Amino acid sequence: MASTDAPYLAISDVRKSYKATVALHGVSLTVGRGAFTVLLGESGCGKSTLLKIIAGLLTADSGAIGLDGTAIDGLPAHRRDIGLVFQNYALFPHLSVAENVRFGLDMRGIRGDAAATRIREALALVKLDGLEARKPAELSGGQQQRVALARAIVIGPRLLLLDEPLSNLDAVLRSSVRVEIRELHQRTGLTTIMVTHDQAEAMTLADRIAVMKDGRILQHDTPERIYEEPAQAFVASFVGSPPAALVRVRRGEGGVLDLGGSAWRPPDAVAAALPRDPAAFTVALRPERLRIVSPDSPGAIRGRIRSIEYLGAERLVYVDIGSERVIVRSAGPVSDEGGEVGVALDGVPPVFDAKTGVRIEAGSGP
Ligand SMILES: Nc1ncnc2c1ncn2[C@@H]1O[C@H](COP(=O)(O)OP(=O)(O)O)[C@@H](O)[C@H]1O
Ligand SMILES: [Mg+2]
Known part of the structure; x- marks a missing residue:
């Protein structure tokens, strides 16, 4: 889906320290509705911290976050309508695929037929129809990651946040799940922010890449401009x-x-x-x-x-x-x-x- 440049998510001057460690030094970023944005940088540069602050799992020391024209800083995580997928899928091992996906709906009081329809749609979107009754242990790594994706999108999120979703997969699976994530974005049009340290992943998936280093965004641009017109030597390297x-x-x-x-x-x-x-x-x-x-x-x-x-x-x-x-x-x-x-x-x-x-x-x- 085409992205627009009107800011949908607006992050302004967000700062965060963990005791003596400054994780974010005043980060500002605007994301257009429907865009696929990748936060790219080395381990420890503050990518997960920024994602957790957007999700409401961490509180910033200062700064502001607006989503679709409204400040969300004061909202608890479960009221932000944000879908989250982490590197270690965090599926419940004792629950079936369908029950894992249902979890987010239960928390929001969506039950019965409405829930069943949504679960069916979400599983179809990630091409897991037919595997509803399996337990996570009976699935491949790539399928488990797709359950985590289905669980994130079943709530109809306003924003989808993915933190290194491919890093636990082997090289072959990584490229196939990468294609699936891209197709899922095209089918749903969900505004997506993905974190990775892998520049090839960023270049192939992103509409916009934000290159981070030491708690700062050095450049936020299209993959072409990041490659052709690096704003900083680090970006080129x-x-x-x-x-x-x-x-x-x-x-x-x-x-x-x-x-x-x-x-x-x-x-x-x-x-x-x-x-x-x-x-x-x-x-x-x-x-x-x-x-x-x-x-x-x-x-x-x-x-x-x-x-x-x-x-x-x-x-x-x-x-x-x-x-x-x-x-x-x-x-x-x-x-x-x-x-x-x-x-x-x-x-x-x-x-x-x-x-x-x-x-x-x-x-x-x-
Ligand atoms: N809970 C924490 N307590 C103390 N320091 C932390 C904590 N979480 C992250 N950090 C530090 O903050 C910096 C940014 O971490 P993080 O956002 O996880 O980076 P990334 O996701 O880019 O690898 C790192 O220096 C990291 O060691
Ligand atoms: Mg991280």
């Missing part, structure tokens, strides 16, 4: 597979740059995009935007092949450039490990402030 290498570049004399101790005279288009000030900055080099060329090619960076990973359809070539290292994605064979090569850039890479990591726009500076 967190998305892509393998992700972009961050290399430090220093200005030398006469248009020559120093990259890890190796002299580099960049092509004109790259030179024009580099900031005149400061003298040192960080450049993000994506494996798929680099090519192995002869060491003497104009504009190429000179380096030495450290190792080559053969992946069938392509090779990942690890190239040492002085003290820095980049990865080059190569379709064809390249010279041997230890060989001297040139690394050519396709296009102009994003440039960041070496200290703050903040993006510097092309050709800016005095």
Whole structure:
């Protein structure tokens, strides 16, 4: 379902500390109705804390949360109409599939035929029809996760929150449940927020990704913009597979740059995009935007092949450039490990402030 940009969920300046640990440093985020938003970041960056505050399972120290135009900060969790799925499904082992799904309805006083209809619909949505009488132990991990999804959506939630719902599944199941979650979102149009530390999961599922680090949202954008226009060096180094290498570049004399101790005279288009000030900055080099060329090619960076990973359809070539290292994605064979090569850039890479990591726009500076 298409998302709109009108804020449906509005989180403003939410702060949360656990004793000495600051988990959220004033997080603001708006989510459009029907959008699939992914909170992406390393373990410990505050994703679950933010999700629990939205759900009402934790209280923020300060800040405000509005849902569909109304403040929900004061509402207890069960009155927020939010569906929740955690990584460890938390199913009741002694209850059947149908009884597990019924649980959320009982709490809201929905019983009898109305409940039976809803349970049937929810189980059909996650393709578990026919398994109503099974116990969780008689289901695969992927099916158990779908019961947890059915239990979350059966209440007709205003918001669906998923905390690392795929991380307990093996790789094969993970990709099939990933597709199911995407299809469930398309069928129901439920505004969904999912937490993950897996950038591939985020890129494939999200309409919008919020990249988090150390209790802050660094960038909230479409997957395309997160990849193409990273607002911070960390974002560039967190998305892509393998992700972009961050290399430090220093200005030398006469248009020559120093990259890890190796002299580099960049092509004109790259030179024009580099900031005149400061003298040192960080450049993000994506494996798929680099090519192995002869060491003497104009504009190429000179380096030495450290190792080559053969992946069938392509090779990942690890190239040492002085003290820095980049990865080059190569379709064809390249010279041997230890060989001297040139690394050519396709296009102009994003440039960041070496200290703050903040993006510097092309050709800016005095
Ligand atoms: N109950 C708690 N008590 C103390 N510290 C906590 C608690 N829960 C989380 N933290 C800390 O808060 C930070 C954010 O945690 P969390 O929101 O769980 O991160 P994530 O879900 O991104 O892995 C981490 O440093 C974590 O150790
Ligand atoms: Mg977590």
